[in-house]
Amino acid sequence: MPAIADRFIQLHLLTFYPPANLNRDDTGRPKTAVMGGYPRLRVSSQALKRSWRESDAFAQALDGYLGKRTARIGALVEKHLLEKGRDAAKARSVARDIASIFGKLKKEDDPNPTFTEQLAFISPGEQEKALALADARADGADETDLAKIAPMVLTERDTAADVAMFGRMLASHPDFNREAAVSVAHAVTTHRVVVEDDYYTAVDDLKKSAEDAGAGFIGEAGFGSGVFYLYLCIDRALLLENLGGDAGVARKALEALVTAAATVGPRGKAKSFGSYARTSYMLAERGDGAPRTLAGAFVEPVDRIDPQPNDLLAASIRKLAETKDAFDRAYPDDAPASAAFSVPDGSGSIREISDFVTDGL
Incomplete structure (x- = not known):
């Protein structure tokens, strides 16, 4: 340190x-x-x-130093490959491989099979590496074991200031976890x-006077005020x-x-x-x-x-x-x-x- x-x-x-x-x-x-x-x-x-x-x-x-917390890195990779004219089946397979680096994948029959089950913080540098690796694998690069490709994408140092400040956890790759530098109570x-409770009503503007005089909607919302x-x-x-x-x-x-x-x-x-x-x-x-x-x-x-x-x-x-x-x-x-x-x-x-x-x- x-x-x-x-x-x-x-x-x-x-x-x-x-x-x-x-x-x-x-x-x-x-x-x-x-x-x-x-x-x-x-x-x-x-x-x-x-x-x-x-x-x-x-x-x-x-600007340029903020990460994204998302479960959709695989969808981003798949879109990237499809926009480059890659085969759809290959793009899906590669996208799932890359996404698995960041967390457990959704099942293949899920409506979003390239999503991960968990959200993960991803730095700009890691996103660039993920897309570059996806291109290489789509071009027929060596189908290296997934456990070995994680270091090709994940970084131990951040290009994302928010990840450096607030940390992240990757359960499957704890070596790339980030201890938060900022503690927030x-x-x-x-x-x-x-x-307190705010009892409120909404009036139906098209209701005719001959109809009942009741509100179109009735609701209740809690609130409070103070010095924090x-x-x-x-x-x-x-x-x-x-x-x-x-x-x-x-x-x-x-x-x-x-x-x-x-x-x-x-x-x-x-x-x-x-x-x-x-x-x-x-x-x-x-x-x-x-x-x-x-x-x-x-x-x-x-x-x-x-x-x-x-x-x-x-x-x-x-x-x-x-x-x-x-x-x-x-x-x-x-x-x-x-x-x-x-x-x-x-x-x-x-x-x-x-x-x-x-x-x-």
Whole structure:
């Protein structure tokens, strides 16, 4: 692993969302968690990472360095071969061979026989290698055992920054698994929250007045509002290792991650609630000490302990800062360097945070 000063970056964000349903459970209601014995709203790590990967911040900063999570690599290979005029049966056979590198195949009589059963993260470089190998096999190249062709496609270092950050698992080829360089916690509210229900109706515009006065449709949707605490930990040394030492891409990845985490959230029912928000407070820490979340600041909900409980954002900022200072006093040898911006105070900026987290790369 590359030697690098200030190995760990830790980000702590406080973001206020008005009534919304950002991340739904299996019943369609907002996800929740019990923390400190009190109910909170929750947004899953998976939902957050997906929204960041699909964001403009990632697309613009990491163009050409983003992977795809898909079960359809075989279909892509088959289409590639057919467009080159290859025999259909041969194209299907080669596509299934190539797809098997990335996961267990669907059965041959499945409607999508070139799909894998699982999703796999595939980097741009691996996709290019997969298509090149498909061409070679379609041209009659040696039908090497499939276990031996995996290293011809899979890579131990990434050309995909998102795979380097968030990792991947290939059950059949564990040597090519990628340990995530970025840990992302589930976001939870800093205070107690009760999920409410929106009872709504839709009117049939073509219904005549002579008919009944009832609605054309009746529905119900859960929602909640709150200040969410989000914690991320970035292992810069592991990120560099995953990227094969490419510090330039590592810097771009960190900048994109800071921007996306602060400005992009899950889009669950966003059109119904207008739930677009930006982080009001971000604390960044940089150092070599063992990482630690500051979620303990909110074990006791801020609406129970603060003298101004109606200002949940201000109370959350104060409590987070107090907890950080307490940890620094308790563990002075591990106290990290820090930088912050606060929208309510008008101090700092996201540019300063980006410069801080990339310093030394």
